[in-house]
Amino acid sequence: MPKSKRNRPVTLSKTRKKGREHKEAIVNSIKQALEDYSSAYVFTFENMRNLKLKEFREQLKSSSRFFLGSNKVMQVSLGRSVADEAKPGIHKLSKFLRGDAGLFFTNLEKEEVQRLFEEFEEHDFARTGCMATEKVELKEGPLEQFSHEMEPFLRKQGLPVRLNKGVIELVSDYVVCEEGQPLSPESARTLRLLGIKMATFRLQLVCRWSPDDFEAYREGLDLSDVESS
Template sequence: MPKSKRDRPVTLSKTKKKGRGHKESIVNSIREEIEKYNSVYVFSFENMRNLKFKEFRDKLKSSSRFFLGSNKVMQVSLGRSVSDEIRPGLHKISKLIRGDSGLCFTNLPKEEVQRLFNEFEEYDFARTGSIASEKVELKEGPLDQFTHEMEPFLRKQGMPVRLNRGVVELVSDFVVCEEGKPLSPESARILRLLGTKMATFRLHLVCRWSPEQFEVYKEGLDDSDIESS
């Protein structure tokens, strides 16, 4: 019996692309927040960890609102020039939304915001492609931190290991990673097993806008850079 054309598999994991309506919703939300808060900050981040950022955001939810997403959408929301900015001076911070950036709307005093951002630092395991901050080398001999069940997995990661009377043993010195070089998938897995954290999730304030003042915090930037960019 011929197969019906209606009998087609449906992928339940397939999701619709976020279209124009979603972008307009973000634009409207950002513009609404400008009327509610005293200050707007642009911040940059490195080694983003979503769970840790959520914790930081939740700690400030009574006084602040954060936005991450498309830089272009955030720029359009604020206005990219004097002619389309929604409040005087907002086009200046719009020009500094670059790379890994976000927006923070807040009613906190600027000294408190600076303290919170400067003190925020979370260590985590580095991911594939991250640059190793140090050389990690394992010496020949027993690896007591690993159980015998781990031996096949360690071998798959390229480690020269064997079982010696039920103990995992390294048959020769092994360099897990070299300082200043990108981590391979195998290196990242081994570092995680060793409990070695090389990634630091940080937030950096770039600039601040309020109806009374515009300030740049990032080194190497000033008003002339912003107006000419």
């Protein structure tokens, strides 16, 4: 009997796409931040951890504001050239909003901003696809840190294990990951079980703008197109 076309699954968890109104709100917020704060920075990030960033934002909310999202929307907010820039010279920041980047507006002195960003980091367990920072190898023998109930789970992660008198043991040496190689889902889960953290969430300043100055922080940045514009 053919299936009824009326019996179609309906997803109740669909979310409304962020449209033009949302983008316009971001543009307006960034333009307002240009009025409220004395300087603006572009920063990049790696191994993003939302909870840690939220804590950092909360710490600085009285003096600063962060923006993360579409680089194109942030570029439009600042202006991409002298002709459409929101403030004199601010379009220079747009050229560095690439990849995993954000904007930071603040009234803090630049020395204080540099100190805060240099000290900010969070060590955490690496996720699937992250590059291993070291080789991790388990030697043949008992894995006494795990209870016997873990044996089926460890086996699913690819570990050559067996139960011997209620103790999990490796029947041969096993390489969990190789340095410089991306982590598989199984490797990431195993490292978490072993308590080995390979990811560090960092924020790195790229450049700074103020009404009187533009400054690049990272060595090797190509400033030729910025200085000529």
